[in-house]
Structures are given as structure tokens and as C-alpha cells.
Amino acid sequence: MELPHHLKISTRALLKQKSNTILNISGITVGMAMCILTLMYIQEELKYDSHHEHANEIFRLIDGTNARTPGAASGSLELNFPEVVSTVRLRAARAIWLMQYGDRAFYEDKVYWTEASLFDVFTIPLVKGNKTNALDGIGKVVISESVARKYFGEEDPIGKVLQADNTWDFTVTAIMEDFPVNSHFEAGFFLSFGNELSYIDNWSRPDYYTYVRLNEGNQASILEDKFQRYFESTVKPSNSAWIREYSFILQPLTEIHLRSRLLNELEVNSSVSYIFALISGAIFLLLIASINFVNLSMVHSADQMKEVGLIKIFGADRIQIIRQHMIASLTMVMLVLFLALILTYLALPSFNWLTGKTLSFGVTEDFGIWLGIVVVAIIVGVVSGGFPALVMSGVHPLFSLGNRISHSVDFPLVKRMLIIIQFSLSTILIISTCVVYIQIQYMLTKPQGFDESNVVNVPLITGFFPGGILVPPSGFKNDMLRSPDVLSVSFSTYVPALEPARGTMGDGMVRTRAGNSLRNSRSVRFVGVEHDYINTLGLQLVHGRFLRHRSLATYSTFGPLPVIELVLNETAVRHLGWTSPVSAVDQTIDIVYPQITQRGRVVGVVADAHFRSSYQPVEPMVFTNGNGEHMMVRFQDGKMESALSYLDLTWQSYFPEIPFIYSLLEDDIDRLYVPEKRLGSLIGVCTILATILTFLGLFNLVSLTTKQRTKELGIRKTLGATVMKLTQLLSRQFVVMAAIANLVAWPLAYLVTAVWLQDFAYRVSPPLSLYILVSMGILLVIIATIAFHVTKEAPLNPVDALRYE
């Protein structure tokens, strides 16, 4: 019953210091809103692939660090292991496809080959068509709703024929709902393998994404061991064909998005480290906001001592006072939460823009998160209200009368502890977020090891080439090079940033020799390139030379195997056991093919380059003569437009039916770093907010302490102390506390960031100057705040000073 009047007092007291209150409340509100947004983002990330009914029983079979496995693994698992309910294989269509229906033709890259069991493993709701026969046979395709609209408009697509790459016909058998955005891959087309099955059922080529659905309650790790043993003991001995080594792992479907950055991923995945960074950022933000809230309550409470004393005189007991303060604090937290929710709602479009997400403000679907936020808010309210309430309720009634009483309003130990905790948390928070930011920036700006500017990648559509062979007509390349704007053209099986899923960086085994004896075979990545690949891409030669020019026609020649030229990258040199590029050049290597071995000679070594994201380590790469479905063109700086229009014209003169499409290598590289860019933006905002909130909190805390010494300051000032002297006097204890806080914060910040950084193949080592800079910055804010208060608040007139309190 006494509550409204206390709320009145609190509210009016807060309104008395409007600017201060607005500053603090808005700081806490913004912090809370950012925290809510970050939690929404995290929840979205954690929900990846969980929309499948059997999400927890679905696993992807991988081979060590390769996301792809041989096609025969799937059938073997189903046949020999009763705990397997079903399996399905996917194969991503190479490069991009030209899909046509009548006069509507579009390039598509979300095209997958698969089989009928797709629907037994994954939950893919069909809008039209029947799951049982949608993919059972040759030439069938299941398309998504948006694809259906794009090609067929209002027409019924079922039974209509889509032509792919001018070559193959696919009959639409079903329409599926669009894939949810939080899937580790998104498909617009599922094409049936059809009669290719006999071809794909082999153990020699790891070309397929194999998904396995287990019976409920079965442990994947047990099956993993059993399957590996089965492979070693049964498959290998009984197979006449050469079989390479595999290291089978069953990877939970729901972990792919955050815990998988393998070779040949279907799409760019994020990392659980980023989630940790974000969760820590959100928790720290909330913590700092909460501490600020406690500080605000403390500052406010110091002004309310008199009121509490008076209320006690008029009959309020301790419990009533505590209750009043707690409820006032909870009301305030709820108000802040309400404001934060409004802000969250308003900021959601910008947040989505910043993070590339499509988060929505749904209360029912995200009930857990909302409940969590309310619970956290209540905890914040209870803690922030509880502490001052306990202190305040102990105020002696005589305090309000200004009598001499033994009870002191100063609680030095608690206050000092609070200050040290606040300093420590602020230091840890700012250092950690800075380290995350520095690491992300480091990854984003780390040189890839080649010159990605002024290069376009042109995919060659296989279906249009004579016989489907990727050999450009003679003269094509020379014609391309005729323009002075075009510097170099190179065909290859692989170009940087082709991942996910589309590249063909061959996975091969090689053996080196030590004297006359052969060393153990090692796995390397083979890339077939032309002699001008090095110039087109701008790779750096470390020693020896690059591959020589050879006629394109000879690349497809087999027969008695010649000794081929090889160029290694630096990692391959180390991987194969040589100490330096110099010692590797002129060495021979055995390339182990199924049933045959070819000899290669190392002619040169190029510097390591990141063909994939620098999140992963550089892989051992071996360049050999070859060509493939990728054409890279380097053009003159500043001549992009004229070069591209020339390329387009030349292209059209050779392939009039095929539109010229290309992507800038810079853009392709950018796409590799989407998760890092999102994290970078989020952490950037978190860092700025945390810093502002921290400084706001410190400002409050220092204000509180300084205010309580106003009388002393006034007397000292009237006795001749300068602002400088007074600032020094007050700063002394803060400097000591900051030093203690740093003793705690520096090692903790180091530990937290070191653990986090471990996940990165290439990481920064945070400089000591960062620690010093952050601590100095915090100290500077403290001293400036003290100087501000000393100047502003210490009364000049001794009478005023003595009258204070």
C-alpha cells in the first residue's frame, strides 16, 4: 500500500536530475537492447538445421577434414548397420547451371544431385507432388516454391520440363517449401541421380555429401568406430580397385553451421568461437549495464538517506523499506526493459542489415529467449535494488535529523569492492572485445597471398562445350588477350574462394623419397593450372620456376606416363618433409593414383596463399599442368569496364548462345568472410557500447564517491587547495584501486582471449600496449571525472561547505 508513494519519491528524485537520469537510463536501455539483439542473433545461429524432424538423429559422414565421402559409403552403412534408418547422398552441381523453361532462363547455383531417400532423412515439406516418387528415376527434379514462381509463374510446374545447361532435361515432379535461411545449405533444385547410381557407388572418389539418419538413442561415436573397422577389415580387402585411406567421422547435423569448416563445405559456415565471443559480449554488456544500474541506485540512494530516515520516524520498518526499494528498482528495470524492447523492435531492420540476418520480433516462437530476458531483468532488478535496499534499510532514523549518530552512510569496503569489480570488468571487457575486433580485422585484411584485385573469374558451362569437354576452342584465349586491357588469361581446375562446394581441388596422395627409400604417402591438394596461372593470380614465386607453357591439347593426353612438372606451395614443402624451398626443388615425388603411380619433379615453390578463408590453415598444394572449368582473367587497373565489355564481345563471338557471366575475385574473397564481417560489425558495436557504458558507469561511481566528500572538499578548497591538488588527493585511492583491478583483469583478459584465439589458424598476439592503453584510458576517465566534480561541486564559500549535509 505504501508503494506508490515511494515510487513517486523515486521518480521525482530521478526527474530532478533530468539530464543525468536520461543519460543513465538511455545507456542502460541501449545496452540491454543490444544484448537482446545479440541473444536473438545467437539463438538464430544455434537453431541452424534444427527444423528437421529428426535433426538430432541426423549426421553427416565426413572424411577427416573433407566434407565429402565416397558414394559407396552410404549403401554400405544402410546395408550393414541396423542402427541406420536411412542415408542420402548429395552432390553439388559444379560451377553454375543455366536452367531454362521456354523463354525463361536463369543461372542457378543452388542445384544438387540427390536420390529418393532425401525425404527419409530430411524434413522437406512438399507443397505439391509426392515424396515417394519425386526423385526415384532419371531426369526428375524437385524445385522450391520461389524457383517455381520464377520459371512458371502461375502455371502448374508439375510435369513440365526444365532444361539444364542446354543439354539435360528434367521433369518437375514436386515443389518443396523454400529452405529456411538457417540451413547449412540451401537448395533450389534437387535433381535425381537416376541411372548414375552404379557410377557413384564406388570407394575411390570422395565426391558426395553423405547424410545418415540413425535410430533414436543410438550413439554416433559407436557407429563411427564400427564403420571405420568395417571399412578397414571388410571393404578394403574385398575391393579389387584401389581404395584410398579414409578417416570416417559422423558429424551431427545441428553442429555443421558452427563447428565445421572443412574442405568442400556446401556453404560458408560460421564458428562456435564467434558465438562465444558474442555471448561473452552480450553477458558483459548486460553485466556492465547492471553494474551501472546498481551505481545509479547507489547514487540515488545517497540522496535518499534523509527520506528513509524520515519514513522510519513515521513508522516504516526495515522490511517495508527493503520492499519499497526492491519494487522501485524492479519497476525501473521493467521500464528499462520495456524501453529496450521498443528500441530492439525499432533497431531490428538496421541490425538485420548489419548482420545479414532476417530476424523477426516473434514473441511466441522465441518464448524461451523472452522468458530468459525477463528473468535476467528481474535478477538485475533484485540485485541492483537489493544492495542499496539493504544498506538503506539500516539507516538510523536519526540520520534524517542530522544528529550525531554512530551509523555511517559510508560503506567503504563494499564500495571499494564494487569499484574494483567495476574497474576489472571494464578492463577485461574492453580488452577482450578489442582483441576480438583486432583478430577479425586481421583476418579480413590479412593478405591472401595473391593479388585479388583486377581479376574476374568466368565459369565455363560444360554443357555448351563440344562433347561436354572443357577445352576452349583454339584461338579463344589469344583472342581474349588481344585487348590491351586484358593482361592475362588462365584456365584451371580451381580458383581461390570457389568454395564452398563448387571447387575441385583434387585430393591426392603423394610419396617422397629419402635416398632410395620411399617415405610414407601423404595427402595433398592437386590443382591443374596453366603456365600463366601465376601471373593471372599474382602468386609469389619463392624458388625455382613456375610450370612451363604446354599446348592445351597435350593436357588430356594419357598413355605412357611422362614425368610431370610440379610446383609446390611452402606448406607442401614442409608437409612433405623438406626443410626449405631450395631443398625441395628438383626433388621427385610419386603421385599415387588408383593402381598406378606417376612420377613428378618439383620445379618451383610458390609462397603460401589463402585459397580459402584465412580461418583455416593453408593446405599443402601441388600445382600441375592442367585446365578446367574456371577461367581467370587479369585486366589493367582502372580498365575493368572496357576489359569486361571486350571479354563479353569475344565470348559472344565464340559462344553466341551462352551469356557471358563472371564474378570479381575480390567479391568472391569477400563472400568467404561473411561470418567474420558479421561478427566484426556486431563486436564493433558491442565494443563501442560497452566502452560508453563502462565510462558512464565509472562516471557515476566516481561522482558518488566525490559527492560524499563534498564537505571535506569545500573546506580544503576554502583553505587554499587548488583543483589540481584536490584531484590528486581524490585520485590517489582510485589509482590504487585501479592498480589492484588491473592485477586481476590483465591475467584474466589474457587468459580469456588466449583461449578464444586458439581456434584460429592465424591469430594476432594482442600487444601489451593494448592493455596499457585500455587501463590508462579508464584511469583518465576517472581522473577527468574527479577533476570535473572538484571544479563543479566543491563549494568555494566555507559557510556553504559547512552547511553541506
Added chain:
Amino acid sequence: MIRTEHLKKLYATEEVETTALNDVTMAVDEGEFVAVMGPSGCGKSTLLNILGLLDNPSGGEYHFLDQEVSGHSERQRANLRKANIGFVFQSFNLIDELTVYENIELPLIYLGTSKQERKERVDAAMEHMQIPHRRNHFPQQLSGGQQQRVAVARAVIGNPRLILADEPTGNLDSANGAEVMELLNGLNEAGTTIIMVTHDQALADHAHRTIRLFDGRIVTEAA
């Protein structure tokens, strides 16, 4: 109504022990108007605080309404206080964030009085104190005299049997001071017991008798 036996109050710090009250034995009957006088630091306010159950004595006995209360807990004292005692202070001690109405209403809230009854009683008190037009004003918008009238209204709103006034006119000019004294006289005539601390002999003359303190001891009691 009030009886003390050898009442003692000590204030101790680490180095010094100060005796604020020493062997104070006194009694106040229901309906009496008693003035407490003495020089600064003689223990007047300390005595008033103990009598008002704001503080416990260090020794001796204190009987309030025939109950020995010197060992009462804070809660017990709070309950007795809110039901029986009203306070008027030299510096008014109004809550700055509450309006005149809300300040006067405060003791009734802690007495658990219903909202309707609170309204009736506060309206009546404001009428009696001639401040109804100031109902929605905040303390800092009032003159000293008006503030003290609000304080008196707040002190009497719960119909206390005892009013303790600590230098109630100390911050007022003579005209306003006289008005406040008139109010206190009126309350006393209506049956309320009043104990008033003052420096001013003229104000003490309004009382039925005067207790004089010196160095924490009662030196004289005179009618």
C-alpha cells in the same frame, strides 16, 4: 504516560566516551505540556529522541504508556511510535519529492489507513492548518511558516497522544513562530501531550512546566 528512571545515554568512539544523558529520572502525565530547556549540548535532543523511541538508552528504564520500552527492538519501537507519537522538527524535515498533501498523508500510510479515510483526514488537517490551497505544492515552494504548518499537520494527522517538538520555531520569524505555538497550544488543549525542546524562555512559558538540563542531568523542574 512517560516515566524514566536513571536514564543514561553514552556515545562512544574508539577514543572518547561522551555521556549525553546521565541519571535522568522524570515523568510526564497525559495531557501535560512540558518544555525542556538547557544550553547547547546538554542532552535535550538526545532526551527527546529517546522519549520519541527513535533511539534506545544506554542504561536506566523508560516506561511509555506503562510499558518498559528501553530494550524494545526497532520494529517494536516503530509500531509504538507510529501509533502514538508525532514529531515536529526545527528544520521541518519534509520530504522534498512529496507534495504538501503527500507529506501529511505519510504517517497514515504506515498506519494502514484506507485511502478514503486518508483523504478525509488530510483534507481536514490542511483545512485546520489553513493550507488547503497549497495542497499540490512541493515544500520548496512554501515559506518557512507554511512548511512548519505542514510539519505540524503531519505530526498530528495520526491523532498521536504525544507530540515531540524539537525547537519548532527555531527556523521561523516571530510571527510565524507565534502561529506555530498557537497550534501547539490548541492541540494540547484538545488533550495531546506535548514535550517541546526550546532555547527560548518565552516559548517555554507556554508549557505547564519546564525541565532544565545541564551536562545530561536534570538540574531543575519548575511549574
